[in-house]
Amino acid sequence: MFNQISRRGKSVYIGAELRDRLDKMVLDVGHYAGRPVTVSEFVRYLIEKSGNDAQKRLKKILGTEKERKQFSTE
Secondary structure (H helix, E strand, O other): OHHHHHHHHOOOOHHHHHHHHHHHHHHHHHHOOOOOHHHHHHHHHHHHHHHHHHHHHHHHHHHHHHHHHHOOOO
């Protein structure tokens, strides 16, 4: 089931509004650093530094399937 998670070249769609925000952040960092910074570098940094925290927070926010069913039937 998870054989192709790390396949190179796999794209992620984030939508135009979020992509614009991402591009602005990356351009700002590149301008500050005085060199071009790629979106891939920026996202890779975010995942390495904040990925585990985001994963834990989303699990808490979204809850388990059992918890979601409980709230949807009330």
